[in-house]
Amino acid sequence: MRQRAVSIEDIARMAEVSPSTVSRALRDSPLISADVRARIQQLAREVGYTPNSIARSLQARRSNTIGLVVTSIADPFWADVLHGVELAARPAGLSVLLSAAHRDPEQEMLAIELLHQRRVDGILVADSHIGGEYAGRLARVQAPAVLINSQADGQHDLLHSVAVDDYGGARQAVAYLLDLGHQRIGYLGSGSRPRSNRRRREGFRDALAAAGLPADDALVAVTPAGPTESEEDVAGGQALLPRVLAAGATAVFCYNDLFAVGALLACRERGLAVPADLSVVGFDDLHLARYVTPPLTTIRQPKVDLGQQAMQLLLALLNNESVQDLVVTPSLVTRAST
Amino acid sequence: MRQRAVSIEDIARMAEVSPSTVSRALRDSPLISADVRARIQQLAREVGYTPNSIARSLQARRSNTIGLVVTSIADPFWADVLHGVELAARPAGLSVLLSAAHRDPEQEMLAIELLHQRRVDGILVADSHIGGEYAGRLARVQAPAVLINSQADGQHDLLHSVAVDDYGGARQAVAYLLDLGHQRIGYLGSGSRPRSNRRRREGFRDALAAAGLPADDALVAVTPAGPTESEEDVAGGQALLPRVLAAGATAVFCYNDLFAVGALLACRERGLAVPADLSVVGFDDLHLARYVTPPLTTIRQPKVDLGQQAMQLLLALLNNESVQDLVVTPSLVTRAST
């Protein structure tokens, strides 16, 4: 089948020098005389030599690779984050190994262990669902790790993190609805994101409390827990909306934009006008938020930036610099759904 | 800093056997007596041994990794394809190395060469833009490669491909509009995708011709060539629509769903009702096609499937099986925009 690629040793034989000379010549070492260097580089080009990164990695004990484990690649939110990661990894000379974990802690742990076997230099985990019960297994992996918007609660002390302020974002959203004069505001939540859902719900609750409004559980609806694909979010929002409507909501704050889109669809079904009959606010600011009717008021997460920041933090970690966890504050973007 | 991970040799020393025995024991070789095997496996577990894939790869001369180069990760279309690739790669024990090329041939070639350095077992290229001028450099990379929806024309004979039938899809779309009674149909095209744009436009043209309608260049508008991000597609559709409107179009077939969304937005701006005043058809069937108003009639590309098929083909190639290029036929899905 395919013949073996040409190696440094092959070139050494052809040029009648030692492998070490070839190695040095190719990396432009001043130890090698200029003419020999030129001759070898020329020869290498002619025979189409391509260095073998695997051998290099073995000897250097670093792979110039980072691992990224993500819940779902097809999710538009994470796709943007991944994009940011790639953007920051490339100039640093790092390649990205991708794994999907489908919101399942065991799969996530397996993915991390696989990356460790492959000796990645660092690991990025998006939307992590692994909790304390994995601390033991986690301790065995040597690579520094950074979590992006983790769903796990107790901060493992081995891990660093970059996250958006769910609580603050939610308070902004609800405060805005209150400003608009709404008194009965509903919340549509996701049971499959334990931490961020809780934080957003707390922000929702506290914003109401700060305005002196009573908490009314009838105005809160949450999908059941358990692994889901992001596509189900739209259906979730659609299914949940009637409940808060029945409780007399005039506005609804949704866990994310896909829930909000579901809410929009549910409104259309029952002939409700948005924002006239009901105001809708999302979270994330996906691209599609601008394209639905009406365009969605939402809390923007700087998705690409999130990925870049996480990568930067990981890079610092790789340089043995001391780093600090990052919390970024999301911002309200108002459109026509309110 | 971080201490070295435990190696087979370490275990050998502790167990007072040779490295080869440890290696065999860990891979459950029947050559090793059952009790020694058990003892070593136990010991390995205790000390937290993790095999070093890099060393393995070097010796086995295969990395169990494939490379995927893609134009843009943030693009919802390619995100789905990537998802499909991951889905098929995982069970085969292959990891995925990701690279972005931003619709730039030179960057794409560089990405491929980088993957080759890393000695990936195979390469998948999505939306390839490299043409014949790269044949020389391409020939040096040894890994088998599969193109997904390539934009390059002349089929390089070294490369295999999986693609959707752009021409057939376009004909379906336009035939459907004709069925609906439209006589003046416009086309909104993308200059940055040479091949698929041309094929779709040809399908458009031939469908009209088959119905005995004249070709009218005023009904065709195409964005300028050159690298773009997918987000610009919406703006493109929005900017192009007025032209075909001015030419008296009652329906418009768009290069893809994002163009169609742009067209929808343009209609809204000028108070045109869809589909009453103008029918709109897209291409791709992105998730958001269902969420816009009105929901978009479009040509569905089986995106996840495309990724899986490409991966399957690559797997076959890796097994030295003979394979055949694949063309899949897209299907019309009718919604409320027509």
Added chain:
DNA sequence: CCGGCCACTGCAAACGTTTGCACGCGCACA
């Protein structure tokens, strides 16, 4: 003319595995 230094090159070990081959031992059979 000799000692020493510098510029250049090669040797060999190391990175962590896998694997063909040889070896030693115990046992059965002749």
Added chain:
DNA sequence: TGTGCGCGTGCAAACGTTTGCAGTGGCCGG
């Protein structure tokens, strides 16, 4: 008791690099 055979284990080479150290030769200065 000798031959042969299996079973279990170890040796060493190989995968393709990098790099500390040890040469070798030439040239310069004393």
